[in-house]
Amino acid sequence: MDIQSPDRAVRLAVDLVNTRTLEPEQLTTPARLRTFLLEHGEPEPVDVDEADLNAVRAVREAVRPVFHGDSPARVLNELLEQYAVRPYLSDHDGTPWHLHVARPDASWAEWLAATTALGLAAFAAGHGFDALRVCAAVDCERVFAHAAEKRPRRFCTPRCSSRTRVASYRARHP
Numbered sequence: 001m002d003i004q005s006p007d008r009a010v011r012l013a014v015d016l017v018n019t020r021t022l023e024p025e026q027l028t029t030p031a032r033l034r035t036f037l038l039e040h041g042e043p044e045p046v047d048v049d050e051a052d053l054n055a056v057r058a059v060r061e062a063v064r065p066v067f068h069g070d071s072p073a074r075v076l077n078e079l080l081e082q083y084a085v086r087p088y089l090s091d092h093d094g095t096p097w098h099l100h101v102a103r104p105d106a107s108w109a110e111w112l113a114a115t116t117a118l119g120l121a122a123f124a125a126g127h128g129f130d131a132l133r134v135c136a137a138v139d140c141e142r143v144f145a146h147a148a149e150k151r152p153r154r155f156c157t158p159r160c161s162s163r164t165r166v167a168s169y170r171a172r173h174p
Helices: 006-017 030-039 050-068 072-083 108-127 158-172
Strands: 088-090 098-100 132-134 143-145
Touching: 006 050, 006 108, 006 143, 030 050, 050 072, 050 108, 050 132, 072 108, 108 132, 108 143
Parallel strands: none
Antiparallel strands: 088 098, 132 143
């Protein structure tokens, strides 16, 4: 369980929060959690159970307020205080050198909390909390991170942007 780059940690945080939006719940079983972790670059073995699933869902809900602007610095500082340890380098199990920010015996939920909090904190320090957003489409709850300071984004995807623009046009021109 590692953090290889801040971008990976931000993507992990965004994807974790987006596992529960207006769309159906995606983390429904330990197998789905295992797939999520593998798809995000975690090496085998990835062994998870129902307790891991419930704990990861709790972490997801703890991270969500960062994107909603609900005291994001306080939320991240609390997550870092509770879950992160002094960073250290590791090359365990034949992996390339990488940075660990969670205890060596951390659970998946503890690792996700420490990793996503550090990644989001580093991202916000560089780009501001306004770069961590919730989609502006009224029928979407997806979150995203957007580093382009000159062209702030309001929507998670071009599809949400287009759908909103078309709905606005149709409302003005019945």
